[in-house]
Amino acid sequence: MASVDSTDLIVSGRLRSGDLLHAGLAIALLLGVWSVGGLEVSTGKVSSIEAMNGSTVLLPCTFASCVGIKNLYFDWHYKRNGTMIKLCEGKIPDDIKEPSCKVHHERVQFVGSSKKKNISILLWNITFEDEGEYRCFARNPKEKDRNHSATLTLTVVDHMRVVDNTLTVIIVSVLGGVIGLVIIVMVIKALVVHTVSTFLKMVINGKECLVSSSGNDNTENGLSGAKADNKGTPKEDTNCTLKVQLRPR
Incomplete structure (x- = not known):
């Protein structure tokens, strides 16, 4: 009986480990699908922008979601001396309707569009005080409030540097x-x-x-030689024959 009980325990232990393995694989698969189709925010291929003092600069930001959006919330923050200052915030109802945006800075203009999945802003008449880190943030309630952010650094200069080519x-x-x-x-x-x-x-x-x-x-x-030989030979034979016939007489 003891041997039977130990065997049952071993079998049940293996079944439980197999169930745990299958459950782990299922969770990993779900997480993989979730991460692939989840909300992503990007500021482009560059992580820093250099602009001249007094000019207007575009701070780019786009979002992407494979499952779509609904009441997407977004905002822009500027980090100054460790403090995050809100520049603007808004909401996009869906992929068709244009976003509504509230600006909290006098030199900021929202230029995004829901059709292009764009939530970029313009910063007018920049100064050296505008140097720093800018963060673009978005949250999608359709993905259980999944959120993502991207940052870029703005550098202000007196004149643009000449690139040595x-x-x-x-x-x-x-x-x-x-x-x-x-x-x-x-x-x-x-x-x-x-x-x-x-x-x-x-x-x-x-x-x-x-x-x-x-x-x-x-x-x-x-x-020509053959003809000459053939012609010469019969003549010689004929003469010899005549001489032989005339001698006896």
Whole structure:
């Protein structure tokens, strides 16, 4: 009986471990699907922007959700000396209706659109005090209030820096020279091959003409010689025959 009980315990333990494994896989799969289709916010390929003092700068931000949105909440914050200052906030009812936005800064303008999934803002007449970190935040109630944020850094300068493109120009020039050299070599090679093939054809045709002409001459000479030999031989035989017949008489 003790052995049976231990066997049952082992079997039940294996079943429980298998159930736990299946449950873990199911949870991981659900989390994977959730993360793939979840809300994402992005400020583009760059994480910093450099703008000149007194100019207007666009702070880009877009959102994406595979399951769609409903009453999406978004806002912009500016971090100054460790303190987050709200610049604007709004709500997007769905993918068709345009967002309603409330601006909390006099030099901020909302330029987003729900159709383009855009919640970007413009910052007018920037100053050196506007330097810092800007955060774009969004929350989607349709995904059980899933939220996501993205940040970018704004740097204000007196004048725009001149980018040194010397290295780029050198690289492009070298590549262009190499490509041009390769093209020239290919053209020269094609011309040489064509010239050589033409010359070989001319030589082969010339040899064929010489062989055919010499063959014709030999044939003509042989035929004439044969005719002469054939003509001379009967004459000699005839004369000999006549002499033999006349001697006895």
